[in-house]
Amino acid sequence: MRAVRVVRHARPTEAVEVQETDVPEPAPGMVVVKVAAASLNFGDIARSRGTLASVMAEPPFTLGMDACGVVEAAPDDAGHLVGRRVMAITHMAMGGMAEYALAPVTSVFEVPDELDDAEGAAFVLPFHTTYLALHPRGRLAAGETVLITAAAGALGTAAVQLAKAAGARVIAVAGGPEKLELCRRLGADVLVDHGSDDIFERVMEATGEQGAEVVLDLVGGDLTEKLWTCVAYAGRYLPVGFNDDPQAGMTGRPLRRVSMGNFSVVGVILSYAPQSKLMRQFGVVPNPPDLGPRVHEALCQLVRDGRVRPHIGRRISPEQVAGALEDHEQRRTTGRTVVVFDGSVH
Numbered sequence: 594m595r596a597v598r599v600v601r602h603a604r605p606t607e608a609v610e611v612q613e614t615d616v617p618e619p620a621p622g623m624v625v626v627k628v629a630a631a632s633l634n635f636g637d638i639a640r641s642r643g644t645l646a647s648v649m650a651e652p653p654f655t656l657g658m659d660a661c662g663v664v665e666a667a668p669d670d671a672g673h674l675v676g677r678r679v680m681a682i683t684h685m686a687m688g689g690m691a692e693y694a695l696a697p698v699t700s701v702f703e704v705p706d707e708l709d710d711a712e713g714a715a716f717v718l719p720f721h722t723t724y725l726a727l728h729p730r731g732r733l734a735a736g737e738t739v740l741i742t743a744a745a746g747a748l749g750t751a752a753v754q755l756a757k758a759a760g761a762r763v764i765a766v767a768g769g770p771e772k773l774e775l776c777r778r779l780g781a782d783v784l785v786d787h788g789s790d791d792i793f794e795r796v797m798e799a800t801g802e803q804g805a806e807v808v809l810d811l812v813g814g815d816l817t818e819k820l821w822t823c824v825a826y827a828g829r830y831l832p833v834g835f836n837d838d839p840q841a842g843m844t845g846r847p848l849r850r851v852s853m854g855n856f857s858v859v860g861v862i863l864s865y866a867p868q869s870k871l872m873r874q875f876g877v878v879p880n881p882p883d884l885g886p887r888v889h890e891a892l893c894q895l896v897r898d899g900r901v902r903p904h905i906g907r908r909i910s911p912e913q914v915a916g917a918l919e920d921h922e923q924r925r926t927t928g929r930t931v932v933v934f935d936g937s938v939h
Contacts, residue, residue: 594613594614594615594616594691594692594693595611595612595613595691595692595911595934596611596612596613596614596655596688596690596691596692596911597609597610597611597655597656597657597690597691597911597914597932598610598611598612598614598652598653598654598655598656599640599641599650599652599653599654599655599656600612600652600653601652602641602642602643602652603641603642604641604642604919605637605638605641605642605914605915605916605918605919605922606915606916606919608641608642608652608915609641609656609914609915609918610915611911611912611914612653614655614691616692616693617688617693617694617695619666619667619668620684620695621668622668622697622698622699623668623684623695623696623697623698624664624666624667624668624671624674624679624681624695624696624697624698624701625664625665625666625667625693625694625695626660626662626663626664626665626679626681626693626694626695626696626701627662627663627664627665627692627693628660628661628662628689628690628691628692628693628694628934629661629662629663629710629711629713629714629933629934629935630660630661630662630710630711630713630714630908630931630932630933630934630935631657631659631660631661631689631690631691631694631714631931631932631934632657632658632659632660632689632714632715632718632747632929632930632931632932633914633917633918633921633929633930633931633932634658634659634718634747635834635836635921635922636648636658636686637656637657637658637918638918638921638922640654640656640687641656641918647686648685648686648687650685650687654687654688655687655688655689655690655691655694656687656688656689656690656914657683657687657688657689657690657691657694657932658682658683658686658687658689658718659680659681659682659683659686659689659714659717659718660680660681660683660689660690660694660696660714661678661679661680661681661704661710661711661713661714661716661717662678662679662681662694662710663676663677663678663679664676664677664679664701665693667698668698670698671698671701674698674701677703678703678704678710678713679696679701679702679703679704679713680701680702680703680704680713680714680716680717681694681696681700681701681702681717682696682697682700682717682718682863683695683696683700684696684697689714690911690914690932692934697866699865699866699882699885700865700885702717702885702886702889703889704716705893705896705897707896707897707902708896708902708903710933710935711905711908711931711933712902712903712905714929714931715747715903715904715905715928715929715931716892716903718747718748718863719747719748719750719751719752719903719929720751720755720892720901720903721863721885721888721889721892722748722751722833722861722863723748723751723752723755723809723833724755724888724891724892725861725863725880725888726752726809726831726833726859726861727739727752727755727756727759727807727809727831728759728891729880729884729888730831730859730860730861731807731809731829731831731859731861732829733756733759733761733806733807734759734760734761734806735759735760735761736760736761736762737761737762737805737806737807738761738762738763738764738799738800738805738806738807738825739752739756739761739762739763739764739805739806739807739808739809740764740766740796740805740807740808740809740820740823741753741756741763741764741765741766741781741809741811742766742787742809742810742811742812742816742820742834743766743767743811743812743834743836744763744765744766744767744772744776744781744811745765745767745768745772745773745775745776745927745928746811746926746927746928747903747904747928747929748811748833748834749765749767749776749811750775750776750779750903750904750927750928751901751903752809752811753765753776753779753780753781754779754780754900754901754902755895755901757779757780757781757900758895758900758901761807762782762783763780763781763782763783764781764782764783764785764795764796764799764800764805765777765781765783765784765785766785766786766787766792767784767785767786767787768786768787768788768924769786769788770786771927772927773786775904775927775928779904782799783795783799787816792816792819792820792823793819793822793823796823797823800825803825803826804822804823804824804825804826804828805823805824805825805828806825806828806829807828807829807831808820808821808823808824808828808829808830808831809831809833810830810831810832810833810834811833811834811836812834812835812836813832813834813835813836813838814835814836814838817832817846818846818850821850821851821854821856822854824854824856825856826855826856827855827856827857828856828857829856829857829858829859830851830856830857830858830859831858831859831860831861832858832860833861862877862878862879862880863880864877864879864880865879865880865881865882865884865885866879866880866882867879867881867882868881903928903929904927904928904929905928905929905930905931906926906927906928906929906930907926907930907931908930908931908932908933909930909931909932909933910932910933911932911934913932914932917930917932
């Protein structure tokens with residue numbers, strides 16, 4: 594089968610090639626998906642370069658954290674999935690950019706009819722992550738203000754729509770007129786250009802100097818402590834992305850500033866799996882498996898109601914992945930970039 598592979602650790606245009614490799618064998622607790630489309634993630638860049646990522650790998654390996662396609666094989670207790678069109682988080686968040694991929698049963702969800710295959714691939718990670726952040730973890734309430742960084746990206750465009758659907762007021766932070774216009778079209782109430790605006794001053798102006806009740810930080814890095822000054826009293830700061838941190842969020846931040854700011858730091862991770870002592874030793878406490886279907890049903894209802902939809906910036910071929918990953922790294926993209934395996938690119 595064709596697969597988008599990292600053959601050496603280097604920048605994506607030097608590391609990524611389309612190769613022939615073996616079709617994955619069925620494994621316990623896993624389904625085999627015939628992939629129609631898969632999406633690009635910043636985690637793919639880290640794995641290409643060999644820098645810090647949530648799951649590391651040594652070349653050669655296949656990229657792709659999520660995918661959409663039809664289930665070809667499943668364990669006996671999940672046989673009802675065979676033949677179903679699904680979106681899935683792939684095994685170890687790798688292997689999705691191939692004609693066939695493995696995915697844990699607990700991370701497989703049916704695609705609503707309203708979404709095509711590329712939209713299905715663009716949906717699962719951004720919408721599940723930001724729904725978990727805003728609702729079970731962030732407890733966003735109607736009438737509250739939420740500040741969203743990287744608001745024109747894949748997770749950001751999902752978060753803007755979900756926050757508006759929840760009745761919140763959205764302050765969207767993005768870079769440049771084109772990205773801010775996209776945020777406006779998605780429903781953002783206040784637009785902040787991180788390249789030319791003072792984020793603190795703009796947030797204070799927009800909130801009557803009270804700050805935002807929820808701050809969804811999809812970037813991290815040097816912006817973090819500036820965002821902390823924008824959190825309302827007893828507000829919630831949610832660190833979700835770390836793309837601007839060279840250590841991928843592992844450098845740490847001074848907790849005294851959290852104490853001084855009288856706000857909560859609320860962690861969130863997209864993982865549905867039984868808890869285990871081994872995972873807890875590494876600091877990983879996943880969401881319970883039964884939460885995934887409940888989140889997905891809530892999201893599908895929003896899709897059916899026409900209130901949310903993934904924003905796809907580009908549909909590309911497998912051969913275009915390396916260049917597209919560099920575009921992501923240089924912030925030259927909006928929404929989701931999706932690689933399709935049926936030739937329908939534009």
